[in-house]
Amino acid sequence: MIPAQFEYAAPTSLEEALALLAEHGDEAKVIAGGQSLLPVLRMRLNAPEHVIDIGRIEGLRGIREDGDAIVIGATTTHATVLTDPLVAEHAALLTKAVHHLADAQIRHRGTFGGALAHADPAGDMGAPALALGAEFVIAEQGGGTRTVGADDFFVDLFETAIGEDELLTEVRIPKHTGWGAHYEKFVRVAHQWPIVAVAATLKAEGGTITEARVGLTNMGSTPLRARAVEQSLTGQPATEDAVRAACEAAAEGTNPPSDLNGDADYRRHLATVLSRRAVLAAAAG
């Protein structure tokens, strides 16, 4: 289907984009890479009167180091994140996860910020961002910004802490230099959203896990931390038996959906199996 008609604007500054959002209110929709919004418009699940393209705002793109964090601009493409050496060194979990996101064409158009703002519970960027303790910088009306922690950013299905007249400008990822990382994604067909996926990153010393962070994709209406697994892993040897025992708790506190790809019980089972695989692979390097 062809989208309903809309007015298109391509501001070149953040101020201009925010002014357009303030002017048009809920009749406007921001577009970044368009890889999620355009299918929505084509299926006429949404028909905004104004589409505001933020792709020409220079300051929203790129990856830089800032003290103990790396900062990823909202309109940085997945392809850039995938090949960036700072991300590989300090947030290897993201490199591992983005490798599994869709295909090369979509990774060249879709953006890191767009994927997180879209907040699809099956999206591949949410769980790694949550596991890494990302902080989301949001530009407000009036020129200010506020920073929202990962635990408060994902509110519900397709809903985040970003207000209708606000923009996500960048995401700060605390450095996890030297941590092992792995993203284990279970799909029915290649290049698609996961039925369940697990993002694991951990620090180990002398074969003992000293810190672990585990995120779950598609086990609820938002990405979730497998906190019981994280706690059980801490202080344990990175052996198959110890990891298997800790990962039995992977589905604790989750509320997975049932759909044509699998029911909730099947997803709970997947969460334990994929957590074990992800943690063991992360421990191996």
Ligand SMILES: Cc1cc2nc3c(=O)[nH]c(=O)nc-3n(C[C@H](O)[C@H](O)[C@H](O)COP(=O)(O)OP(=O)(O)OC[C@H]3O[C@@H](n4cnc5c(N)ncnc54)[C@H](O)[C@@H]3O)c2cc1C
């Ligand atoms: C065939 C196909 C397969 C895919 N497979 C996967 C997959 O396996 N895993 C996966 O995770 N994703 C997958 N995707 C989605 C892809 O990752 C998108 O790139 C991503 O979800 C959205 O990024 P975008 O820049 O294209 O956002 P857009 O489509 O431009 O926007 C998405 C939403 O976020 C809002 N938004 C965008 N940027 C901002 C901002 N800076 N501030 C506030 N709001 C903003 C928009 O208003 C819109 O509501 C797939 C897409 C397609 C078409």
